[in-house]
Amino acid sequence: MAGDPYKELGVSRTASADEIKKAFRKLAKELHPDKNPGNTVADERFKRITAAFDLVGDAEKRAKYDRGEIDADGREQFRGGGFGGAGGGRAGGNPFGQGGGPQAGAGFENIDLDEIFGGMFGGGAGRGRGSAGSGYAPKGQDVRATLEISLEDAISGNTRRIQFSDGRTLDVAIPKGASDGQTIRLKGQGAAGRGGVAGDALIELRIARHPVFTREGADLTMDLPVTLYDAVLGGKIPVRTPEGTVSMTIPKGSNSGKVLRLKGRGAFADGKRGDLLAKLMIMLPETEDAALTNLAQGMRDKGPYKPWRE
Known part of the structure; x- marks a missing residue:
C-alpha cells in the first residue's frame, strides 16, 4: 500500500480510534470480495483499506507511523528494498510490510469482523482474519x-x-x-x-523510437533515397524493412515525394499487420558530374518545363 493510510480510509490524521474503525467498517462492507465477485478494482481497494486499517487501527503502529518511524507500508524508514516499477514492493516480499496484512496483525484485535459483515456474505465474515479454513486469503500485491x-x-x-x-x-x-x-x-x-x-x-x-521508420497506426513510413538515373529510367533497388532487406521496383519517371507501398511489411495494430510506405527522395551525386551538368544545361536552353504552379 503506497498511499497515505488516512486518505485510504477517508479520515483525518486526528481521527479517533472509533472514527477509524467506523470508516473501515463502511468501506469493508462495500468492497468485500464476496460482494464484488470478479471485480478486480474492488478487490484491490479492499486490500488497500484493510492494510491501511491494520496500520492505523493499531495504536502502537499508528504512533510509529505518525512519528515517521515507519512508512505507509509498515517498513522502518531506514530500510530499503522493494520491487521496481509503479506497483512497488515491500521489504522481504510482503506487500503489507512488517505490519502483517489484511489477514493478520494487531489491528484486527480491535474489531470483530463478524460484526462488520454480519453473515451478509454467506458466513464468510471471518475471512478477513485469514484463519484456517477461511476460504479468503488476498493474494500478494501486483x-x-x-x-x-x-x-x-x-x-x-x-x-x-x-x-x-x-x-x-x-x-x-x-x-x-x-x-x-x-x-x-x-x-x-x-x-x-x-x-x-x-x-x-x-x-x-x-x-522505442526508430531511426528509420515512423509508425502511423499499423503502417510504417520511411524516406527512401534513390538516384537520379533510377528515378528517370526505373529499376530495382534494395529497401530496408524491419525484417530485413527486400527489392523494390522504382517506376520509370518517378518524382521525389512519390510513395511506394510494400504490403504487409509494416507494424501491428489491433492484431492486423500494416504496410511499409516508402517516400522517394531523389539524390544527386555528391560530387559534380560534368555529363549531368551538360544535360541539365541543354534541357534548360531547349526550353524549361514548369513543375510548379504560378
Missing part, C-alpha cells in the same frame, strides 16, 4: 514495470530480460505483433501474499 523494446522485437517477437530495483530479474517473452502500451502479465511473479498466492508482475511494453 508489481508493475515498463520495458522498452525495439520495433523489430515488437514485430517479430523476442525475449528480453528486465531487472527490478531489488536485483531480481525476469525474462519476458515479447509476443510477435506486440503493440505499444501492451501489458504482459507474469503470474505469480509479484509480491508474496501472506497466507495467499503471490501477486503478478505486470510489464508494460514501450516501443
Whole structure:
C-alpha cells in the first residue's frame, strides 16, 4: 500500500480510534470480495483499506507511523528494498510490510469482523482474519514495470530480460505483433501474499523510437533515397524493412515525394499487420558530374518545363 493510510480510509490524521474503525467498517462492507465477485478494482481497494486499517487501527503502529518511524507500508524508514516499477514492493516480499496484512496483525484485535459483515456474505465474515479454513486469503500485491523494446522485437517477437530495483530479474517473452502500451502479465511473479498466492508482475511494453521508420497506426513510413538515373529510367533497388532487406521496383519517371507501398511489411495494430510506405527522395551525386551538368544545361536552353504552379 503506497498511499497515505488516512486518505485510504477517508479520515483525518486526528481521527479517533472509533472514527477509524467506523470508516473501515463502511468501506469493508462495500468492497468485500464476496460482494464484488470478479471485480478486480474492488478487490484491490479492499486490500488497500484493510492494510491501511491494520496500520492505523493499531495504536502502537499508528504512533510509529505518525512519528515517521515507519512508512505507509509498515517498513522502518531506514530500510530499503522493494520491487521496481509503479506497483512497488515491500521489504522481504510482503506487500503489507512488517505490519502483517489484511489477514493478520494487531489491528484486527480491535474489531470483530463478524460484526462488520454480519453473515451478509454467506458466513464468510471471518475471512478477513485469514484463519484456517477461511476460504479468503488476498493474494500478494501486483508489481508493475515498463520495458522498452525495439520495433523489430515488437514485430517479430523476442525475449528480453528486465531487472527490478531489488536485483531480481525476469525474462519476458515479447509476443510477435506486440503493440505499444501492451501489458504482459507474469503470474505469480509479484509480491508474496501472506497466507495467499503471490501477486503478478505486470510489464508494460514501450516501443522505442526508430531511426528509420515512423509508425502511423499499423503502417510504417520511411524516406527512401534513390538516384537520379533510377528515378528517370526505373529499376530495382534494395529497401530496408524491419525484417530485413527486400527489392523494390522504382517506376520509370518517378518524382521525389512519390510513395511506394510494400504490403504487409509494416507494424501491428489491433492484431492486423500494416504496410511499409516508402517516400522517394531523389539524390544527386555528391560530387559534380560534368555529363549531368551538360544535360541539365541543354534541357534548360531547349526550353524549361514548369513543375510548379504560378
